[in-house]
Amino acid sequence: MxxxxxxxxxxxxxxxxxxxxxxxxxxxxxxxxxxxxxxxxxxxxxxxxxxxxxxxxxxxxxxxxxxxxxxxxxxxxxxxxxxxxxxxxxxxxxxxxxxxxxxxxxxxxxxxxxxxxxxxxxHTDRRPFAQVPVPPDRLGRLRDAARREGAVLTNADQAGRDAVLDLARAADRWLRDQPEYRQELDHWTDHRRRHDGVPVWAAGPWDALELVPLRDFAALSPVRREVEPFEPYPTIGLLSTAGDTPRDWLRAGQALQRVLLTATWQGLATMPISQPVEVPAMRKALAGRAAGRFPQIVLRVGYGRVQMPGATPRRSVSEVLIQTG
Ligand SMILES: Cc1cc2nc3c(=O)[nH]c(=O)nc-3n(C[C@H](O)[C@H](O)[C@H](O)COP(=O)(O)O)c2cc1C
Missing domain, CATH: 3.40.109.10 (NADH Oxidase)
Structure with missing residues (x-):
């Protein structure tokens, strides 16, 4: 120093x-x-x-x-x-x-x-994106952002996209059939009891085309979730790492955030999709798309159509800061 x-x-x-x-x-x-x-x-x-x-x-x-x-x-x-x-x-x-x-x-x-x-x-944008393709140079910047943090972001081609979305929807269905999954999701979305988790307003509408694998974050809401057509050809990326140890997971998180911030800077909206990496059989199937690397998270990218209504809540700095004795 x-x-x-x-x-x-x-x-x-x-x-x-x-x-x-x-x-x-x-x-x-x-x-x-x-x-x-x-x-x-x-x-x-x-x-x-x-x-x-x-x-x-x-x-x-x-x-x-x-x-x-x-x-x-x-x-x-x-x-x-x-x-x-x-x-x-x-x-x-x-x-x-x-x-x-x-x-x-x-x-x-x-x-x-x-x-x-x-x-x-x-912010995570769970609403329909505009039907405008993301230019290749912008996708290149996102790949570069992942690479700088030691991970690989692969943009799925048409067949790859369909395969990844199929897996994600299958994983979501499988998860929803597990009562303990429902309980855990409810625990993180019950805003009568908590000021963190995912608020109902951030859940967005359902996809009328049933293409985009959306989480059921609004199940506890007394209001019926709206239904809207999402973009029919979502732009999908897969973030993967060479290993699958806690150190690799920390690297994947840094890469994810660098990609998300780069996307925000480029005017792009983003939505992480993790159901397919939460079901071991689906994650294994996804690995086939990652050339021997370990899939860590899927990302939907595009142009948001409306501005986000706000930011999801965060714990305050005093709640997360450990006082040094
Ligand atoms: C590891 C990880 C997995 C996530 N998986 C999903 C997901 O499957 N579906 C989703 O809609 N959002 C997902 N998200 C986004 C979080 O729900 C979101 O970051 C959180 O609610 C805070 O909201 P914000 O991103 O708008 O700040 C994930 C984020 C991370 C870091």
Whole structure:
């Protein structure tokens, strides 16, 4: 470390945590905690916020934490600091998912400005997208974003798209037939009892064409879910990694968030789709589309037709910050 290096203030690091909580997470479970140890921020997985039915191995939990790690790194970089990011740095503390340490001051570049500016505007859009193809150069930027974080994003061709969507719908049907799946989903969507999870307004309408595999996030709503035709030829990507260890899941999460922020910056709407990676047989079938790599999540990308009505709720910084004794 440079001897003249002045580490970021506690206030600045707290602001970076405030950015990180905007990250996406499975059912908006926000399974993360942070501890500031200047010049580092430790990111912890919070197993009390796991979803044991859909995610028994905690794979999606660590993808969600990885998304928060990337957001944190971006916020720190935007504040003018380079950082080192160690994943799972302490075998004695398995919930310590990452340690992000500010190492030196560096001027901010345009890419970081754009990614950081996208953080509060990135939302999951579960509504129909416009019937406008996503230009190849934009898809190329998304692939590049995944590659920079050590993952591979594959854009499905027509046959691949149909196959992935078939698997996703089959997985969704299979999950819905499990009573414990229903209970878990209800637990994360009951807004009489919680201020996190997925609110009814974010669930969007059903697809009249029954093509896009939408989650049943509005089942508890007394209002009937609207039905609208979605785009008939969705643009689908598959994010995969070379390995399938907790470290790979954290990498996949960072790659996912870099792809999502790049998409937001490019004016694209996004919707993660994870049902097919939650049913082992479907995930295995999906692996056939990933050239020997491990499928981590599917992504629907396109042009949103209307602006999102708002942001889904987040736990406050004070709720996710572990006080250093
Ligand atoms: C690992 C992971 C899996 C997800 N799976 C789905 C999914 O299957 N369907 C869906 O509509 N959204 C999915 N999402 C999006 C989350 O529901 C969303 O990020 C969360 O509700 C917060 O909302 P926001 O993305 O608008 O901030 C997933 C997100 C992550 C990180």
């Amino acid at each position: 440079n001897t003249s290096f002045v580490p970021p203030s506690r206030g600045m690091l707290t602001e970076c945590v405030g950015s990180a909580v905007h990250a996406p997470s499975l059912h908006n479970s926000q399974p993360w905690l942070f501890r500031i140890r200047r010049p580092a921020i430790e990111v912890y997985a919070d197993p009390t916020r796991s979803l044991p039915v859909v995610d028994p191995d905690g794979r999606e939990l660590l993808i969600s934490v990885g998304a928060a790690v990337f957001t944190l790194r971006t916020a720190l970089r935007r504040a003018g600091y380079d950082s080192d990011c160690e994943l799972l740095p302490d075998p004695g503390r398995p919930t310590l998912a990452a340690r992000v340490t500010a190492t030196r001051v560096r001027p901010v570049d345009a890419t970081i400005e754009a990614l950081a500016a996208a953080i509060p505007y990135r």
